[in-house]
Amino acid sequence: MVCLACLLPLFLVPIVNLLPVIFDLIMAKVYGLFGWEYRKPARAPPACPIKPSAAKTAADGSVSGKEDLTAAAATDTSPKPVGVDDCKQD
Numbered sequence: 001m002v003c004l005a006c007l008l009p010l011f012l013v014p015i016v017n018l019l020p021v022i023f024d025l026i027m028a029k030v031y032g033l034f035g036w037e038y039r040k041p042a043r044a045p046p047a048c049p050i051k052p053s054a055a056k057t058a059a060d061g062s063v064s065g066k067e068d069l070t071a072a073a074a075t076d077t078s079p080k081p082v083g084v085d086d087c088k089q090d
Contacts, residue, residue: 020043
């Protein structure tokens, strides 16, 4: 036996997916009563939840921008105050 609460999402998902279409139909009827024309708004396409990586691969399989990242990490451009020592003494 399966409880009704577990089956509820199976019936709600298609209804939720149809809500924009139902809204457009209702708004077209309401606008039609007033003699106006209802134009559907442009909807954004669904976005991909996986973000592409920032580094792009070249045709030969090498990663472009990799050299730039390692070179930028190797050079430290932050100014240090005069007389400050990086070594830790106990």
